[in-house]
Amino acid sequence: CECVCMPLLCLCVCTSLVSLGLPFTVFLFLQNFSKEGETSSSRCDSLSNLIARKCKRQDIINPQSELSEIVNDPFQIRKDNVIQIKPQKIRLALRRGEYPTFKFKRAEGYPIDLYYLMDLSYSMKDDLEKVKSLGKQLLDALTSVTKSIQIGFGSFVDKTVLPFVNTNKEKMKNPCPTKSQKCQPPFDFKHVLKLTNNADTFNTEVQKQHISGNLDPPEAGLDAMMQAAVCGDIIGWRNVTRLLVYTSDDGFHFAGDGKLGAILNPNDGKCHLNSLGFYEDSHKYDYPSIAELAQKLAENNIQPIFAVTSKIMPIYQELSKMIPKSAVGELKEDSSNVVQLIKDAYNNLSSKVIMKHNNLPDGVRIEYKSKCSDGENVNDKNGTCSNVKIGEEVEFIVTITAEKCLDKTYTFEIRPLGFTDKLEIELRTECNCNCDDSFEMAEHCNKHGSIKCGICSCTNNRIGQFCECDPGQQSTQELVTACHRDNSSASCSNQGDCFCGRCTCHTSPKKKIYGQFCECDNVNCELNLGKLCGGHGTCDCGTCKCNSGFSGSACQCPQSDQRCKNNNGRICSGRGTCECNQCKCNTGYEPPHCKECPACPSPCPKYIHCVECLGFDSGPYKDNCTASCTNIKHNKTGTVKQKPCKEKSSKDCWIIFSMTELDGVSQYEVVIRKEQDCPKPPNIAAIIGGGVSGVLLIGLAILLIWKLITELYDRKEFRRFEQEKTKAKWQDGDNPLFQTATTTVINPLNN
Structure with a gap:
């Protein structure tokens, strides 16, 4: 118990601990209980400890929790009133040790509202034809579960801005792939039929619906679910089980996707349906986030059933994990199995009970322990029981813990998700110690103060546990300052109480506190091997006083140097000091005896x-x-x-x-x-002879190389000449000055 020595504040801290419900906190109001140097906080202790100190039970304040049932009607099944949870309202004054319990019994024939929300994008054309005759089948299937059922219808496509739909004027009128087909203009969400128990009306209104179209595969399903959840009066939800059947063959847009269409305002979670049932502000607000949608569905007690085709089942299974009390079923391509899917999903949802609370005040937390019908006990943040059959009764034990005193009575609710029944709890905390020992100018307080709960409240500037201190001419600040060792320290080092300008140190069976400012004790010293002062000394005001034969800040060092001596008896080989029976070597040398220095340079060149x-x-x-x-x-x-x-x-x-x-x-x-390796003197004659011979040999080699090069060149030129000679061809020629001696004449007239 943390208390200061101001009596009223001590009392407040102790009583606030009572309010927390801590198992050790009771309060003793007996006079003359605190000993000298012992604070008033000693009155706050466990019941067993105070009794062990010879305290009487009548002097101990130990308030208990009070639980009263305000409304506790029995389980019942009536057309106008179905009760599945009891009690319905309790009042709780919280302290500790007692936990409220309540029971839930699943009733037979609980009324159902079912709102059918359908994707009318072009790919759902075959499904729409099947749904047009679905009304009577749905009512007949659910009549076996309950006699009171209503069904409604709504549809969705996508936001009517690019890039979600084609905004061409012709396409906005008829978004079908071909002009020969008839499609209705695109829309975000349209509420078609208010909840009704008339199957013919359902079929008639659905018959009027036409398929529509959009550009991208994801649809505005979350937009539609949000409007169906928050527009309760328009949809026609009753205070019964509410099912929202969502059918689609593709994914969904969520928060942030609206930015693609320049829609920057986040979804506001409010109803925006016009008189024709259209979501008229879809172009102003972004799609909702999954968390926002889950919150609105829970607030409005709506359980979604996702009936989707096999290719997108994994997407909606992940979505279902984030929305409590939701189910997913595989829808055939033409929606022919939708009735059986809805019936199976309803049975699954209604057989699972999940408790949820709301409007908890700050500083209050709740835990549940579920005693289910199968004998299983479940401890978790939300009370949960599965496979609860009709007529079966399950019990929930609620642990409510207040971490601080509440300033007033608060009311909050616990209810099973998907059901309208609830337990209302009025909660207050028990934070006052009701003592009846109040006296003015009591003898116990030296007639200078009043007493309440065994603690003196002094008057006339008197101070002290029994108002025994008269500060005289000194101010309270001067008296308080006298108990500080310096300006930065706490009063009496936080280990004592300041009375009349001097410190009275606290007493403890585990340590001794002393000193002018209670700054010293016998426990805050250095440890060695987990022992105070190594087990070889005593602690005195933060310093270890070692026994004979030991030294060191924690008395960890035996006063011996045997481990520091080498084989020659020299301590640390003369290259270090012996500290705590271990060598502390000079730089580079290694323990245990500082013999070697692996990192030191070789001394050979130096010497x-x-x-x-x-x-x-x-x-x-x-x-x-x-x-x-x-x-x-x-x-x-x-x-x-x-x-x-x-x-x-x-x-x-x-x-x-x-x-x-x-x-x-x-x-x-x-x-x-003994011997040096000296080099032999050089042979001068050999050096000269070798030099001359080398010069001659080099000259001769150069001449031979020159001769070889010229010889090779001459031979190459000769071969080329021979080749050109063989290729030459001489032509015969006539002498232009030569005249032949014979002349031949031919007479043309002579044939």
Whole structure:
């Protein structure tokens, strides 16, 4: 129980807990109950705890819930009055421990209103012919269920704007594919026949209907359902079971699709039917969303039955999941099975009972436990029972929880979806502790205050649990400020009460609270291995005081360094510190003993001059080798086995050696191979001879290459000459100066 030390406020908080119905909250109004340092909130506790503290039951306020039945008429079946739920009205003063129950009994012959809503787009032409003679069949089929039935008729196509219909003038008059066919102009929704029990009237009105047409496959079915739900007076709905049969062979438009036709206003969920039954504002409002439609159907107690063809069954099955108390059936292509489909769907819907509540006040929630006729118990947000037969009785246990006090009496309803019966509940919360111990200027309050419910309300600027404190010349603000450690802290650190400018710390069996401002306790210290101060010390005002042999902020460290010593007995190999019996190594070195540094660069290049002077008495450090290489111990040997280093000396010789890091910082032992790998001096004669020979060979090679190229070129030219020579052909010619010695003359007259 959260209370402050102002008496009236403490009382209010405790009584508000009573209103919540929490199982531990009762209130004690006995005087002199609170001990010094104990707040008035200790009066709010469980009944068992107060009795354990020797409190008498007559001093304990423990209000109970009150439930009274206002109307509880028995189940009955009459033509003018059918009762399927009892009780019908209760009054509840809520606290805890008692839950109202009510029963539902499915009545036989419950009246039915059935509104037949048909898609009249061109693809439903065959179906319309079948429906024109459907009235008597529908009434006959449902007469076996109830003697009181009414049927009505409405139709839908789509919004009369592009791109949903063809807005050409000729097509607006006759939207059929060919001019020889007769179709009525397109429309969104048309209410044709008000609910009636006359089958002939139904058939007559449906006979007058003609098919229509639109452009896109989805239809305005949701628009039509919304108008059929909210135009109750025009449709003629009675206060009985309401069925809305929806038949179509295609999908449906929903919220947002209207933007395709420049319709931006969201659906307002209101009736817009004109005197002819047409939805006249369809071009002004978008299609409704599925959630909006489901809400209006539930508000108006309408159960939809979707009779659709097989190709679009999956679409409407998903739609049915989002609309409570709805059913889906497969419609044959010519609607020949629609009567049996409606009858089966009605039996399925009426045998399922789903409870729903409305108008719940803020801070109140409801849960249901259903005891169904098959013996099954169901706990869920909505009470549900399936397969409830006619005459069977089911019971619902309702848990109503108030999370805060209500400012007045509220009324809300619980009713089964699809039925008109309801349970009306008047709810108020029990938020007052009715104490009868009020006294003015009571002795208990040092005659400086009145007492109510065992708590003093002080007068004359007196303060304190018993009005014992007189602040004198100090203001209340000064007294309150004296209980704050600093300007940013809470009064008495939220662990005590401020009386007369000093803190009186709260008492608790689980912890000790102390300090001038109640800022200290013995439990808020660091944990180790789930134990306060590691189990090796005590908590004192946020700090662990460790037992002998332990240290650390949570006494987690044994005072020993054995785990930090290496094989030589050196702590952390001289390259770290021992903290909490574990080595904290220098950068790069690894625990447990800081022996190795895998990430450190090799020391071989750094100390090659020391290796050269120690091993071979040469190099830059030759003259002061001992002084320059004090951190290096060396050992000449013939073989280097461990991680050999190979570095070049000042004489360009390769020195092979290994370095082992000793305890401490930059301390090494060096093993050096006795011999250096020095390169042999060059052979000058061979170099000169080789150079001269190379030049001669190169010149000779160049001459040979030149000779080879010219030879190949000459041979190629010679072959070409020979080929041209063989191709030459010489012609015979006459000498123009030559005259032959013989002349022949022919006489033309001589035949």
